[in-house]
Amino acid sequence: MIWLSDHVRNEWRLYLMLLPTIIWFIVFLYKPMYGLQIAFKDYSIFKGVAKSPWIGWEHFQSLFTNDQFLRAVSNTIKISALNLLFGFPAPIILALMFNEVLHAGYKRAAQTIVYLPHFISSVIIAGIVITAFSPSVGIVNTVLGWLGFDSVYFLTKPEWFRPIFVGTGIWQEAGFGSIVFLAAIAGVNPSLYESAVVDGASRWQMMWKITLPSILPTIIIMLIIRIGNIMEVSFELIILLYQPATYETADVVNTFVYRQGLQSGQYDFAAAAGLFNAVVAFVLVMVANTLSRRYSRTSLW
Amino acid sequence: MSSVTLSDVEKYYGPLRVVHGINLEIESQEFVVLVGPSGCGKSTTLRMIAGLEEISSGTVSVDEKIINRVAPKDRDVAMVFQNYALYPHLKVFENIAFGLRIRKEPKDHIDKTVREVSEILGLTPYLDRRPAELSGGQRQRVAMGRAIVRHPKVFLFDEPLSNLDAQLRTQMRAEIKRLHKRLGVTSVYVTHDQVEAMTLADRIVVMNDGNIEQVGTPMELFMNPANRFVAGFIGSPPMNQFEGTLTANADGLFANVGNASIALPEINNVQHGQAVVVGIRPEHISIHPVDNLPSIPISLDLVEPLGSEALLHASIDNQPLIIKAETHGDIEHLKAVTELFAPTDLIKVFDKETGAVINSHPTGRIAS
Ligand SMILES: Nc1ncnc2c1ncn2[C@@H]1O[C@H](COP(=O)(O)OP(=O)(O)OP(=O)(O)O)[C@@H](O)[C@H]1O
Ligand SMILES: [Mg+2]
Numbered sequence: 001m002i003w004l005s006d007h008v009r010n011e012w013r014l015y016l017m018l019l020p021t022i023i024w025f026i027v028f029l030y031k032p033m034y035g036l037q038i039a040f041k042d043y044s045i046f047k048g049v050a051k052s053p054w055i056g057w058e059h060f061q062s063l064f065t066n067d068q069f070l071r072a073v074s075n076t077i078k079i080s081a082l083n084l085l086f087g088f089p090a091p092i093i094l095a096l097m098f099n100e101v102l103h104a105g106y107k108r109a110a111q112t113i114v115y116l117p118h119f120i121s122s123v124i125i126a127g128i129v130i131t132a133f134s135p136s137v138g139i140v141n142t143v144l145g146w147l148g149f150d151s152v153y154f155l156t157k158p159e160w161f162r163p164i165f166v167g168t169g170i171w172q173e174a175g176f177g178s179i180v181f182l183a184a185i186a187g188v189n190p191s192l193y194e195s196a197v198v199d200g201a202s203r204w205q206m207m208w209k210i211t212l213p214s215i216l217p218t219i220i221i222m223l224i225i226r227i228g229n230i231m232e233v234s235f236e237l238i239i240l241l242y243q244p245a246t247y248e249t250a251d252v253v254n255t256f257v258y259r260q261g262l263q264s265g266q267y268d269f270a271a272a273a274g275l276f277n278a279v280v281a282f283v284l285v286m287v288a289n290t291l292s293r294r295y296s297r298t299s300l301w
Numbered sequence: 302m303s304s305v306t307l308s309d310v311e312k313y314y315g316p317l318r319v320v321h322g323i324n325l326e327i328e329s330q331e332f333v334v335l336v337g338p339s340g341c342g343k344s345t346t347l348r349m350i351a352g353l354e355e356i357s358s359g360t361v362s363v364d365e366k367i368i369n370r371v372a373p374k375d376r377d378v379a380m381v382f383q384n385y386a387l388y389p390h391l392k393v394f395e396n397i398a399f400g401l402r403i404r405k406e407p408k409d410h411i412d413k414t415v416r417e418v419s420e421i422l423g424l425t426p427y428l429d430r431r432p433a434e435l436s437g438g439q440r441q442r443v444a445m446g447r448a449i450v451r452h453p454k455v456f457l458f459d460e461p462l463s464n465l466d467a468q469l470r471t472q473m474r475a476e477i478k479r480l481h482k483r484l485g486v487t488s489v490y491v492t493h494d495q496v497e498a499m500t501l502a503d504r505i506v507v508m509n510d511g512n513i514e515q516v517g518t519p520m521e522l523f524m525n526p527a528n529r530f531v532a533g534f535i536g537s538p539p540m541n542q543f544e545g546t547l548t549a550n551a552d553g554l555f556a557n558v559g560n561a562s563i564a565l566p567e568i569n570n571v572q573h574g575q576a577v578v579v580g581i582r583p584e585h586i587s588i589h590p591v592d593n594l595p596s597i598p599i600s601l602d603l604v605e606p607l608g609s610e611a612l613l614h615a616s617i618d619n620q621p622l623i624i625k626a627e628t629h630g631d632i633e634h635l636k637a638v639t640e641l642f643a644p645t646d647l648i649k650v651f652d653k654e655t656g657a658v659i660n661s662h663p664t665g666r667i668a669s
Contacts, residue, residue: 194353195386199400199451200374209399213390 039275043268052268059272069273072256075249076277080230082166088226090170091177092219096207098178099185114175122172126240129168130155155241158249165241165250169234177222184218185211217298224292224300228285231277253277302329303454303487305350309359312345312511319345321511322359327489332481334490336498336534337508343491346508347457350489351380363454379448380457383464385440387432387447393419394428397446404451418446421480438469445477449484456488462497474500495535499523507531523582525649529656532580532649538612540580541622544653547575556650559618561597564645568660571650577659580649583612583625587642588635594642601639606632613638 008015034049039059041052063069094114101107117125132138133154141151154160188211196206235254242250253273261270285300293299305327312320320342327333335343348354350361352373360367368376379400387396394415395402401411419425422442432440441461448456461477462470478501481488492498498505499519507514507522507530514534515527526532532540545556545563554565556579563579571577590596599622603614611632613624626635650659 189384189386191382191384191386192388195380195382195447196399196403197353197373198351198378198380199403199447201403205403209403210388213388216390 036271036275038268039272041268043271045267059269060276062269063272063276068251069253069256071248072251072253072273076231076233076252076254078249079162079165079233079252082162083169083233084226084230086166087170087174088223090174092181092215094174095178095181095185095215096211098182099211100203100207111175114178116175117172118176120172122234122236122240125168125172126237129164129241133164156243156245158246161242161246161250165238168237168241172237180222181215181218184215188214217296220292220296220298221300224285224288227288228281230284231281302485303364304329305455305487305489306362306365307346307350307359308362310346310349310356310361311358312342312349312354313357319511320349320357323508323511323513325506325513325516327487329487330485332478332488332490332501332503333506334492334498334502334504335506335508336492336495337514338534339493341508342511343493343508344459347380347459347489347491350455351378351457352376353380376455377451377453378455378457379451379453380459381444381448381461383460385432385444385461385464387440387443389432391431392428393424393430393432393435393443396432396443397424397450400447400451414450415446418450421449421483422446437465438473441465441473442476445480449480454487456486456490458488458490460492461490463492463494470497477501496537499535505535507534509534525658526580527658529578529580529651532651532658536582538583538623538625540582540649541586542651543579543617543620543622545577545579547571547573547577549573558620561617562595563597563643563648564595565648565650566645566660568650571659576653578651578653578656580651581643581647583623585644585647586622586624586626587644588613588624588626588638588640589642591642591644594644596640596642598640599638601636604632604635611635615641 038049038052040054040056041049042055042058043049043052098107098111101110133140135141135151135153140154145151152160154164192210192214193206196210201209231253233252233254235252235258238250238252238255239258242255254277257270257274257277260266260273289299289301305325307323307325309322309324310320311318311322323346325333335346337343345354349356352368352371356369360369362368363376363378388399391399397415397418398411401414406414415428416425419428422445424439424442424446427435427439427443432443435443441464444461458477462473465473474497477490481501490497490501502519504516504518505522506516509530515522515531517525519535522531522535526535526540529542532542543556543558543563545558547565548555548557548562552564554568554571556563556565556577558579565579587594597617599615599617601613601615605612605614606628609628610625611628613626613635615622615624615638624638624641626638628635648660651657652659
């Protein structure tokens with residue numbers, strides 16, 4: 001203790017610089033956790049968080065007998081799995097492709113174009129998607145019409161929701177996500193490629209044998225982060241794109257929490273669902289990180 | 302085995318010409334070292350032979366076949382890079398095998414060749430390690446191994462030893478020389494270290510500013526430098542050079558450097574009063590009287606002992622000079638040196654304007 005107080009006295013400037021971040025964490029992340037206890041309470045806004053009576057695991061019990069919640073969990077996992085399968089490789093492939101573009105001007109233009117959707121608000125993205133898939137004026141149905149197909153109201157069809165949602169996510173984020181992989185590729189020692197050229201490697205072989213292994217640590221880190229976020233399907237885009245007709249495939253835990261909590265006023269029940277989501281996410285990050293550290297010597301911490 | 306010929310090879314980066322039309326014939330099995338100051342175009346020349354840089358004009362041929370338009374992989378050359386260019390994610394075995402795997406050689410052939418080569422290089426105990434787990438010298442050997450397994454027509458080395466400490470460099474230098482003796486593969490070796498050049502080369506190519514200054518065996522360059530640049534580059538320390546004027550009298554030809562008068566060898570086609578530069582190697586200067594050589598007064602600044610020899614830093618007429626003298630186990634007697642004697646037949650005389658040698662030795666090979 002004496003050592004600690006001496007240490008703080010000597011290094012108070014460093015701690016002072018740390019303070020704003022600590023305050024931010026307390027105010028915006030730790031203080032709200034106080035409210036989490038309502039997941040175990042029969043919460044009433046009139047009694048307040050502290051005075052509401054404890055009821056133990058009751059909310060969780062009703063959660064796991066609630067068909068809508070179970071459907072939301074299953075939808076979350078399915079959408080995330082699709083996202084991981086198609087959305088995760090997309091920026092890597094994009095980065096590898098950019099790396100093969102030799103003309104500097106063309107490369108820059110192409111990069112700007114794919115980065116752009118990231119900077120557009122989800123509301124506008126959703127607007128574009130809704131318009132594109134609209135049965136009357138949408139480009140998709142227009143093209144289908146030329147090809148002799150009947151028009152389809154895609155956004156009301158549960159079987160189309162996941163492909164459209166995952167595709168939209170890729171369109172919005174793949175370009176921006178490729179930056180991190182491009183940076184990793186830029187860090188590869190150029191003489192590795194020269195040496196491979198002299199050894200007779202083709203560009204394709206160099207991509208497989210040099211570029212990909214060299215950026216593997218980055219890929220693994222990004223994968224860990226991604227797995228940690230599996231439960232966090234991008235919630236506002238779902239809210240903007242789904243409708244009761246597609247709840248069957250579109251409703252995820254977060255949108256379920258939103259509807260129960262904010263629309264139906266069942267705060268305690270919604271808090272229990274949200275807490276469940278957070279615990280699962282936490283376990284996933286821990287597991288992914290541990291596995292990665294054990295098998296590839298790469299880890300987040 | 303294979304010869305390499307460069308004729309009128311030029312390299313432009315945009316409008317900037319960095320290699321100014323060089324001509325060079327490298328014979329089969331020869332070990333040629335390109336040496337010169339930083340930025341003189343050594344690496345560029347080597348990379349044009351490897352096919353990593355386009356040849357702006359002129360031709361490069363291997364075995365009389367022009368390879369300007371041949372892809373690097375079909376040139377059958379192997380290159381060792383300064384930073385080794387080892388693949389960090391591959392074990393030593395796979396690093397060495399890389400070129401063979403790329404060429405889709407049969408597995409048992411790869412296995413056999415890699416093991417043979419690692420035996421030659423003493424890498425057998427390390428085949429299962431990654432490059433990060435090796436010392437600098439071992440990494441260097443792996444880089445050599447990668448080149449050797451392919452049995453190329455030509456080896457290209459770009460300053461392969463410059464990342465090693467002095468002791469290891471000496472050791473690896475000897476190893477490269479032994480390897481060349483054993484394999485007899487035509488080699489082109491780039492360095493800016495003239496000691497490396499002297500010890501390794503069958504022939505040295507001295508480059509400066511995109512031009513070849515002189516090509517010759519190490520001893521030819523040492524004894525008969527074609528110009529002041531080569532004289533100042535080869536040898537450690539390099540040749541001393543003093544500016545002076547020619548005078549002729551009944552006793553022969555002399556150069557007046559300040560008040561001193563240095564006896565010169567016979568030279569044709571020179572004029573009385575001509576401005577010249579006199580060159581003499583530090584190790585050729587005597588500090589003890591030699592029959593009928595004139596004494597040249599010097600002022601001594603500093604004595605640097607090296608062991609059996611010492612370097613005497615002195616000046617004649619404010620022009621610096623270095624003398625290499627025997628210590629015989631003690632440097633005290635060297636601190637009293639006030640004069641030197643320059644053996645006439647070892648003196649080189651350069652034209653002050655062009656820098657070219659005037660009393661060239663007939664056997665010296667001088668680049669056009
Ligand atoms: N890509 C490039 N673009 C423009 N100029 C270049 C390029 N590469 C090299 N140069 C120039 O060409 C000249 C020769 O370079 P080179 O690398 O051949 O020198 P070097 O003799 O190998 O020197 P060092 O001993 O420092 O390696 C230098 O002046 C360099 O600045
Ligand atoms: Mg170089």
